[in-house]
Amino acid sequence: MAELFYQLLGMIGFTHPLHPVLITMVVGPAIASFLFAALAFFFQKPDYYKTSRQLTVVAFIFWFPTVAVGIIDWIHFYGGSNNMVEINNKLVLAGVLFLVLFGNIMLFKAGQKKPLILLLLTLAATINVSLLGFYGGEIVFGKAAPKSVEVSAEVTDAKAGGFKELKQDGYDLAWKIYDGQIDVKLTYETNGWVGFGIGKTGAMEGSHIVLGFVMDGKAVVEDHFGVGGTNHSPQTKIGAKDSLTARGGSFVDGKTTITFTMPLNTGNPNDPVLVEGETFKVILANGGEDAQDLESYHGRSGRIILDVKL
Numbered sequence: 001m002a003e004l005f006y007q008l009l010g011m012i013g014f015t016h017p018l019h020p021v022l023i024t025m026v027v028g029p030a031i032a033s034f035l036f037a038a039l040a041f042f043f044q045k046p047d048y049y050k051t052s053r054q055l056t057v058v059a060f061i062f063w064f065p066t067v068a069v070g071i072i073d074w075i076h077f078y079g080g081s082n083n084m085v086e087i088n089n090k091l092v093l094a095g096v097l098f099l100v101l102f103g104n105i106m107l108f109k110a111g112q113k114k115p116l117i118l119l120l121l122t123l124a125a126t127i128n129v130s131l132l133g134f135y136g137g138e139i140v141f142g143k144a145a146p147k148s149v150e151v152s153a154e155v156t157d158a159k160a161g162g163f164k165e166l167k168q169d170g171y172d173l174a175w176k177i178y179d180g181q182i183d184v185k186l187t188y189e190t191n192g193w194v195g196f197g198i199g200k201t202g203a204m205e206g207s208h209i210v211l212g213f214v215m216d217g218k219a220v221v222e223d224h225f226g227v228g229g230t231n232h233s234p235q236t237k238i239g240a241k242d243s244l245t246a247r248g249g250s251f252v253d254g255k256t257t258i259t260f261t262m263p264l265n266t267g268n269p270n271d272p273v274l275v276e277g278e279t280f281k282v283i284l285a286n287g288g289e290d291a292q293d294l295e296s297y298h299g300r301s302g303r304i305i306l307d308v309k310l
């Protein structure tokens, strides 16, 4: 149902989260409601209580669609990930906001003659929407947001086989280019899946993705392609070929490593053609503990995006 909704929006070119469009209709009126209550209270302008109350009603009405699309945005863009502390906080805050706005409306209706309570309730709503905005901002721009960092690779010594290597945020990525192909090793401290994506934009859509996990000593490593902002599919399911010429993996000391080899030019029309010395956007991701499958969502905090010169 929600997917159909986003597909319809996508048809008119709207592919962004919908929640940010509506939040203004809760945040603005809630803060303005406090300002009018404060003017009424401190400057003895009783008419402004009415304005304050009307603004509270607007915030209350828009609470419903805002929370509803917040939840479906979370499901659609963040896979409903329950590793997101920001979402847990927002759910609690949204519940409290409901009570504060509803309480304010009810007290006013009951002819509440103690405007201090109304003032305090509008203040509580203002603080609450500020916190909701803060945690929302944390999702979009904070530590949960994907990072983009320029990294310089070190060429390790000949003993290690001339691999270039970089370490970032717990990921250890090493690669070697020779004879028109690339060997890749990716390690992360998890018993779940780890993934590597490469392309020109850093978005999953359009990136060539290889991901895998190790279970009972056996590595499962697959060649995928990013078919959407949050979806990837095995190459073989989208009419392309699996171009890994070698694949493997291990789980040692709590760390999963996947290894694979593929041609720089896989011949699949959508895969980026890799060129030594050129900079690509590399996505490194993990599915978290126990994600021994290739579907568990990584959430926003489970991936980083790097500019890597091959």
Ligand code: HEM
Binding pocket: 017, 019, 020, 023, 026, 027, 063, 066, 067, 070, 071, 073, 074, 077, 078, 087, 090, 091, 094, 097, 129, 132, 133, 134, 135, 136, 137, 139, 140
């Ligand atoms: C009325 C209550 C809420 C308000 C006022 C609010 C406010 C905000 C704000 C200000 C942002 C930042 C938007 C941006 O910087 O682009 C945000 C983002 C977000 N919020 Fe809420 N929020 C509310 C409730 C919820 C709830 C209940 C959920 C889901 C459980 C939710 C999920 C999200 C998500 C997923 C984002 C990130 C959207 C993106 O990727 O652009 N919000 N919210």
